[in-house]
Amino acid sequence: MAFGGFPRRVQFTPVPSPLFGPLLEQIDDLGELKCTLRLVWLLHQKKGHPKFVTLSELQADRTLARSLSGLQERPDVRDSVRLAVARGTFVEGSDDQGIETIFMLNTEKDRAAMAAVSEGGLGARTRSDNEPWDANVERPNIFAIYEDNIGSLSPMIADELRDAEQLYPVAWIEDAFREAVELNKRSWRYVERILERWAQEGRGDGEPGRYLKKAGRY
Numbered sequence: 724m725a726f727g728g729f730p731r732r733v734q735f736t737p738v739p740s741p742l743f744g745p746l747l748e749q750i751d752d753l754g755e756l757k758c759t760l761r762l763v764w765l766l767h768q769k770k771g772h773p774k775f776v777t778l779s780e781l782q783a784d785r786t787l788a789r790s791l792s793g794l795q796e797r798p799d800v801r802d803s804v805r806l807a808v809a810r811g812t813f814v815e816g817s818d819d820q821g822i823e824t825i826f827m828l829n830t831e832k833d834r835a836a837m838a839a840v841s842e843g844g845l846g847a848r849t850r851s852d853n854e855p856w857d858a859n860v861e862r863p864n865i866f867a868i869y870e871d872n873i874g875s876l877s878p879m880i881a882d883e884l885r886d887a888e889q890l891y892p893v894a895w896i897e898d899a900f901r902e903a904v905e906l907n908k909r910s911w912r913y914v915e916r917i918l919e920r921w922a923q924e925g926r927g928d929g930e931p932g933r934y935l936k937k938a939g940r941y
Contacts, residue, residue, distance in 0.1 A: 726783075727885070727889070729889065730885075730886035730889045730890055731886065732886070732890065733889065733890065734765050734890055734922055736763070736767050737767060738740055738745055738760075738763055739763070742759070742760075742763070742812075745849050746759075746810070746812060747823060748767075748809065750810070752798075752806055753794055754791055754794055754796075754798035754801070754802070754803035754806070755789060755803050755806040755807050755810070757787065757790045757794075757803070758781070758787065758791070758800065758803035758804045758806075758807055759807045759812055760783065761781075761786060761787045761790070762781065762804065762807070762813065762826060763828070765780065765781075765784070766828060768925055768926065769925060770924070770925035771839065772836065773827060773836035774827065774828075774833070775825040775826060775827045775841075776825065776826050777806070777818070777823045777824065777825050777826075778800075778801065778823065778824040778826070778922055779823060780827070780902060781804055781826075782800050782801070782883055782891050784800075785892070785893055786892055786893075787800060787900070791803065798827070804826060808826070810830055812828075812829055813826045813827060813828060813829055814826070814827050814829045814834055814837050816837045816840055816841055817840075817841065818840065819840055822880070825837075825840070853867060859876070863887075865884045865888050865893075865896055866881065866884060866885065868896065868897060868900050869884060869900075869911065872900045872904050873900075873902070873910065873911060874912075880937070883911065883915070884911075885917070887918065890918070891918050891921075891922065891929075894913075895918060895926075896918065896922060899914045899917040899918050899921070900914055903917065
């Protein structure tokens, strides 16, 4: 299926320039490349310092799972990200409880942060309730989610839903609908504002699957 093009309000993610130069020349494993790009994006969604992504988050990430499942040998997420660590794109360590594996970008600032975490000098407490996601599981599309939670579709709303699919992860869309329903705000406008806020401010503590608490009225 051909990509339908970028939507009108497409979001941009800052990417370290070497990824488009020397790293791009060196990376010869497609699983490593896909994992690298996704991990850079996930790190950009985080708030505060230090910014890190856990191995459990990577294994539970639907987009990454689908992306790797399309490759001939179907590489494991753990193997792909550790290729990127071995190359020097990211650094790997443990959270402040010594339980969860975490990854940071391999910058001077983040290397210092990782060392501080290892010594217990920075809080990097994680949750370990993310389960690996099976890319073969069928999930409802965005139109079914809308009809199940709000009502019948109009052509204009259908176009906006297609744009949203290009802008936001499926998990974000599902969670935004769920939050709107829990607050009894059953409208696409409310769901859209939740998504826009998450894109601009991050999702609460930055962990996938955690709902952002109400910060005020829309």
